[in-house]
Structures are given as C-alpha cells and as structure tokens.
Amino acid sequence: MNPKFWRHALRTASVLVFLLAWQAGSVLNARYQYLNPILFPSPLDMVRAAYDEAVQGILWGDIGASLARVFQGFGIGAVVAIPLGCATGYFRRLEDCVDPIVELFRPIPPLALLPLFIIWLGIGEMSKVLLIAFSTFFPIFLNTTEGVRSIDPIHLRAALSLGANRSQIFTNVIIRSALPSIIVGLRLGFALGFFVLVAAELIAADSGLGYRIQESRNFFLVDRMFVGAAIIGVLGFSFNYALRRLEDLLLRWRTTIVQAQA
Amino acid sequence: MGYELQVIGVRKVFRPEDGRAPLVALERFDLAIEKGEFVCILGPSGCGKSTLLNIVAGFLVPTEGQVILDGVEVTGSGRDRGVVFQEHALFPWFRVWQNVEFGPKMAGVNPAERARIADRYLDLVGLGAFRAAFPKELSGGMKQRVAIARALANDPKILLMDEPFGSLDAQTRRLMQDELTKIWTATGKTILFVTHSIEESLLLADRVVVMTARPGRIKTVLPAPLTRPRSDVAPDFVALKAELQGLLKDEIEAGGEARPTTGNNPGRQTL
Numbered sequence: 001m002n003p004k005f006w007r008h009a010l011r012t013a014s015v016l017v018f019l020l021a022w023q024a025g026s027v028l029n030a031r032y033q034y035l036n037p038i039l040f041p042s043p044l045d046m047v048r049a050a051y052d053e054a055v056q057g058i059l060w061g062d063i064g065a066s067l068a069r070v071f072q073g074f075g076i077g078a079v080v081a082i083p084l085g086c087a088t089g090y091f092r093r094l095e096d097c098v099d100p101i102v103e104l105f106r107p108i109p110p111l112a113l114l115p116l117f118i119i120w121l122g123i124g125e126m127s128k129v130l131l132i133a134f135s136t137f138f139p140i141f142l143n144t145t146e147g148v149r150s151i152d153p154i155h156l157r158a159a160l161s162l163g164a165n166r167s168q169i170f171t172n173v174i175i176r177s178a179l180p181s182i183i184v185g186l187r188l189g190f191a192l193g194f195f196v197l198v199a200a201e202l203i204a205a206d207s208g209l210g211y212r213i214q215e216s217r218n219f220f221l222v223d224r225m226f227v228g229a230a231i232i233g234v235l236g237f238s239f240n241y242a243l244r245r246l247e248d249l250l251l252r253w254r255t256t257i258v259q260a261q262a
Numbered sequence: 263m264g265y266e267l268q269v270i271g272v273r274k275v276f277r278p279e280d281g282r283a284p285l286v287a288l289e290r291f292d293l294a295i296e297k298g299e300f301v302c303i304l305g306p307s308g309c310g311k312s313t314l315l316n317i318v319a320g321f322l323v324p325t326e327g328q329v330i331l332d333g334v335e336v337t338g339s340g341r342d343r344g345v346v347f348q349e350h351a352l353f354p355w356f357r358v359w360q361n362v363e364f365g366p367k368m369a370g371v372n373p374a375e376r377a378r379i380a381d382r383y384l385d386l387v388g389l390g391a392f393r394a395a396f397p398k399e400l401s402g403g404m405k406q407r408v409a410i411a412r413a414l415a416n417d418p419k420i421l422l423m424d425e426p427f428g429s430l431d432a433q434t435r436r437l438m439q440d441e442l443t444k445i446w447t448a449t450g451k452t453i454l455f456v457t458h459s460i461e462e463s464l465l466l467a468d469r470v471v472v473m474t475a476r477p478g479r480i481k482t483v484l485p486a487p488l489t490r491p492r493s494d495v496a497p498d499f500v501a502l503k504a505e506l507q508g509l510l511k512d513e514i515e516a517g518g519e520a521r522p523t524t525g526n527n528p529g530r531q532t533l
Binding site: 254 | 288306320321339340343344347349351352353354355356359364365368369386396397398412413416
C-alpha cells in the first residue's frame with residue numbers, strides 16, 4: 001500500500017473513533033445520568049432526529065433554502081468583486097479611488113449591518129442574500145486585486161513582444177496569472193458567506209438551517225439543534241472540498257510532477 | 263541599404279521619480295546590423311546593454327535617436343522582433359506547445375496551422391517530446407529552448423536575446439550556445455545578443471560590440487571571423503579573448519560604482 005492510502009485511512013479512522021467515543025460516552029451517560037441526556041444527544045440520536053425531519057419533509061426544505069441564499073449571495077458577490085478587483089489591480093488610478101472606500105467598509109462585521117439590511121429590504125430573502133453578497137465581496141475583491149497586482153511584468157513584456165493586444169493580454173495573461181489568488185478569494189468568500197448565512201437565519205428567517213436551530217431551541221429539541229449544526233458542518237466541508245478539487249484541476253500548472261506524487 | 267536593424271544616435275536618460283539625479287544609461291549609440299548577422303553586445307554589468315535591447319524591443323522609448331527595423335522606425339513592441347529574456351518568461355499556466363503557438367494565436371492563425379508551427383519549432387529546438395509538459399516540469403536549459411521556439415514561431419525579422427543563458431550552469435550554457443548556433447544556421451535569423459561573458463560573445467557572434475561603463479557608449483566593434491563550430495581553445499579564439507579582456511578591464515574598473523541597471527526592472531508596467 002502506498003503512503004497516501006495510509007494517510008487517508010488514518011484520517012478516516014480518526015473521525016470514526018471520535019464518533020464511536022461520543023456514542024459510547026452518551027450510552028454510559030444515559031445509564032448513569034451523570035449529565036442530563038436530553039442536553040447531550042448521541043450521534044445515533046442525531047441520525048434518528050435527522051431521519052424524522054427528512055420524513056416530515058422539513059430537512060430538504062431547510063437545506064434548499066439555506067443553499068439558495070448562500071449561492072445567490074455568493075454569486076452576486078463574486079460577479080461584482082472579480083471584475084472590479086481586476087480593474088482595480090490593473091489601473092493604479094482606480095486603485096487610489098476604490099481602495100480607501102473598501103478599507104473603510106472592510107472592518108465592519110457584516111452582521112453589524114444585518115438590522116440595517118432588514119429595515120431596508122424587509123425580512124424576506126433579499127436582505128439575507130444581499131448581506132451574504134456584501135460579506136463575500138471583500139475577500140474575493142481583495143484577493144483578485146492582489147493577484148492582478150502581483151503579475152510578473154516580464155509576462156506582460158513577453159506577451160507584448162509576441163503581438164498580443166490589450167484584451168488578449170487580459171484573457172491570456174492577467175486572468176490566468178491571477179487565477180490562483182482569485183480562487184483563494186472564492187474559498188474564503190464562500191466560508192464567510194456560510195457564516196453570515198447561519199447568523200442571519202438565526203435572527204431573521206422562517207426557513208433554513210439556522211432558522212431550524214433557533215426553532216428547535218424554542219421547542220427544546222436539542223437533538224435537532226445538533227442536527228442543524230452538523231449539517232451546516234458537512235455542507236461547509238463538502239463545498240470547501242469541491243472548491244479545492246476545482247483548484248487542483250485549474251491550477252495543475254503550479255505543481256510539479258514530483259510535488260504531486262509526494 | 264542592406265541593414266536589417268539600425269540604431270541611430272540613441273540616448274536614454276532615466277529620471278527617477280524620487281528626485282534623485284537623472285541617470286544617463288546610453289549615450290549616442292549607433293549600430294547597424296546586416297540581415298542574417300549575429301551580433302553580440304558585450305559590456306560590464308550596468309553599462310546599459312539591456313536598456314539598449316529593451317529600446318530595440320520597444321519596451322522603452324529612447325530619450326533621443328531612433329531605431330529602424332527593415333526600413334521602418336520602431337515605435338513600440340511588436341511581433342517582428344522576437345525577444346528571449348534572461349529568465350525564461352514562459353507562461354507557466356500554458357503547456358509547452360501553447361507557449362510556442364502563442365504568437366500565431368494572437369495573430370489569428372487557425373488552430374491546425376498553429377499546431378504545425380508549434381511542432382516545427384519544438385522539433386527545431388529538440389523538444390518535440392515535451393510539447394504537452396508544463397514549464398515547471400522542464401529544466402532551465404529546456405525552458406530557454408522553449409522560449410527560443412516561442413520567439414521564432416512568429417517568424418520575426420530579428421531575435422533579441424538578453425543574457426538568455428546567464429542563469430544556467432556552465433555545462434548547460436555551453437550546450438545552449440552550440441544549440442543556438444545550429445538554430446541560427448538553420449533559420450538564418452538576424453540575432454542581437456546581449457552578454458557580459460567574453461567567451462560567450464566569441465563562441466556566438468560575427469561581430470562583438472564592446473560597450474563602455476555607464477553611460478553606455480560603443481567602445482569598439484570587433485569582428486570575430488572565426489570558423490564555426492568554434493572552439494574556445496583555438497589560437498585565434500584565445501587571441502581575440504585576450505584582446506577583449508584588455509578592452510573590458512578598463513571598463514569594469516571605471517564602472518565600479520555603477521548602480522544596478524533599471525533596464526530590467528520597470529516595476530509596474532503601463533501598456
């Protein structure tokens with residue numbers, strides 16, 4: 001077996017051991033009543049609760065509502081941030097105009113603006129989607145700008161001497177060269193969007209995973225609160241994994257064969 | 263006039279933005295190169311030889327004077343001048359064949375024809391087997407060969423080479439010099455080659471242009487009528503080398519306080 005196999009085996013085993021220990025701890029606790037078992041459900045209790053929610057039909061609705069918000073917000077944020085970031089990284093004058101404004105807004109935690117967004121846009125989807133768009137904008141914009149700014153001038157000279165015009169240089173050199181940085185921005189933006197999504201749903205929503213946690217609290221359904229958190233974790237992990245695979249695929253030129261085997 | 267390239271009275275002054283004294287990099291530089299000729303520019307570090315190459319390439323505008331390529335004045339960079347840089351400058355996100363076909367692709371040549379051109383020049387530099395590799399997977403010498411193929415794929419009138427083998431180890435460098443001589447013989451291209459190595463200039467050039475320390479002027483132009491393939495132990499080679507060493511020694515002493523050249527590092531580039 002190769003070393004890669006053993007690494008994966010160990011990582012998987014680590015998760016399984018954690019779940020088993022949790023399950024065992026819950027079973028022992030249920031017998032000896034050391035802590036109130038209602039407050040500390042076991043992994044199997046969570047599976048049962050998730051199954052009930054799925055049968056009731058609320059689980060898929062929650063996941064769908066949450067993902068719709070995060071993807072719409074993330075999409076809007078990326079569509080605004082990437083072109084603006086490219087232009088800002090490329091034109092120094094524009095950078096001097098845009099940069100101070102971005103730096104003024106960036107330190108504000110997006111959640112501080114949530115009440116404002118609700119007053120402006122109501123309690124519906126728009127306030128949450130735009131808040132997610134707002135928060136994803138910054139990491140994507142900043143990483144895109146940085147990626148464009150750090151282009152090696154020798155690549156621009158090479159492209160010029162080979163007869164490329166401005167738009168050809170943009171598509172063949174600038175975007176390509178900045179892509180690793182842009183993808184990092186997308187990953188950070190997505191993680192932040194998820195964070196803001198759940199917080200917004202806890203405060204102001206009538207569907208979604210964050211809303212379900214809040215609602216379960218009201219009915220003292222602790223196992224369902226755990227289910228909500230666990231599903232958010234799994235979704236976040238899955239999308240981060242998918243973005244990393246996409247990164248590997250798009251950026252094969254960055255790793256050498258030797259590194260890829262290591 | 264049978265000249266492929268004429269550099270007429272070129273002068274270049276850099277005026278630093280931070281208020282330091284202006285820097286005269288080149289002073290009254292005149293040079294004419296015939297079609298198919300291989301000319302080396304030899305000079306100490308910081309003498310302005312890279313600046314001259316960047317002016318001919320169109321990356322820098324001369325303060326005075328003009329550059330005429332095949333009867334037409336140079337006003338910017340263009341596909342009629344192929345440039346090979348000191349660092350390979352390949353596009354790392356493109357595979358080897360995509361790098362080589364870059365010029366024809368920008369000119370709108372169709373994909374089949376582009377692939378044919380890329381294959382032809384990759385075969386010329388002996389890297390046909392590596393067409394699908396990424397630049398990262400190649401050694402330094404191989405990268406420079408791809409860079410030469412990429413410059414040639416546009417069928418330029420002149421090849422401008424800025425110390426292209428400077429970062430290679432001695433043995434690879436020697437191989438590349440032989441390789442370049444073969445490529446030059448096979449294609450008949452006019453080549454302007456910048457170097458600070460006396461041996462390199464004598465192994466390659468028909469004529470060696472010796473520059474003074476800053477501000478860079480032509481000190482002397484030395485024909486190198488040696489038979490090819492050249493040997494660095496042949497008596498006539500050794501004699502010319504001694505002559506060049508004598509010429510350069512004064513300049514290196516004179517240029518001891520020279521600041522690093524600004525010719526290679528333009529910082530943020532405006533297009």
